[in-house]
Amino acid sequence: GIRTARDCNSQAHSRMKSFRYDGQRLLFGGRHTPRTIVSSYTGSRMLETRTATAADAATITRHRHRMFVDAGRRDTPVLAVMSQHFEPWVVRMMNEGKYLGWLTEDDGKVVAGAGLLLLDWPPHPLDPHGMQRGYLLNVYVEQEYRRRKLASHLIEYALAEARRRKIRVVSLHSTDEGRLLYESTGFRQTNEMFYVEPVEA
Numbered sequence: 001g002i003r004t005a006r007d008c009n010s011q012a013h014s015r016m017k018s019f020r021y022d023g024q025r026l027l028f029g030g031r032h033t034p035r036t037i038v039s040s041y042t043g044s045r046m047l048e049t050r051t052a053t054a055a056d057a058a059t060i061t062r063h064r065h066r067m068f069v070d071a072g073r074r075d076t077p078v079l080a081v082m083s084q085h086f087e088p089w090v091v092r093m094m095n096e097g098k099y100l101g102w103l104t105e106d107d108g109k110v111v112a113g114a115g116l117l118l119l120d121w122p123p124h125p126l127d128p129h130g131m132q133r134g135y136l137l138n139v140y141v142e143q144e145y146r147r148r149k150l151a152s153h154l155i156e157y158a159l160a161e162a163r164r165r166k167i168r169v170v171s172l173h174s175t176d177e178g179r180l181l182y183e184s185t186g187f188r189q190t191n192e193m194f195y196v197e198p199v200e201a
Helices: 004-008 054-070 078-093 150-164 179-184
Strands: 017-021 024-029 033-036 047-051 098-108 109-120 132-143
Touching: 004 054, 054 078, 054 098, 054 109, 054 132, 078 098, 078 132, 098 150, 109 150, 150 179
Parallel strands: none
Antiparallel strands: 017 024, 024 033, 033 047, 047 098, 098 109, 109 132
16 A cells, blocks of 8 residues: 555664655665655656755755746846855755755756755644744756656655654745645645735835
8 A cells, every 4th residue: 555754754663664655666764764766657767865965055046046936936136146145054054954955866967856944943732842843945846857746755755854853843835836736745724924025126
């Protein structure tokens, strides 16, 4: 049958576990760190998912920039300024262990990625003992690799890591087009609101 990342977390004493998810086999190391996607839709070709490092900051920054453009935002100088400031920020956050990232590669070429930001958060009725929340961000798949469930698997990696750290609440911001994807992985709409000062006309 189909087993999820939750099943992997329940078998902490196993040295190496695998599960099938929508026809694909995912391998996890002893600490539930995803190692490889063996893709059923590319025949013998293998797509590998690895942990991102600070050396990948430029790639993650490019993903973030393209994510906003592909979502419909005009590619204005505001996005260039954002990218300029984001790259050193993500290096610092990764070095401090506050930003965790995963990148999927096809023969060494990065084709998809996602990140999990660890946030200090006060105890809340949703997590009365916890003092951290996760924020899922920078989920991006190159155009020619979309609709292959790469984003779904990257989200599962992030959620598996959150569970390993006993983080019970993970949030995100979604476009209308992406809402179905996130709902399929367990996310639901909330009553969140936010205030932002205008940046561009």
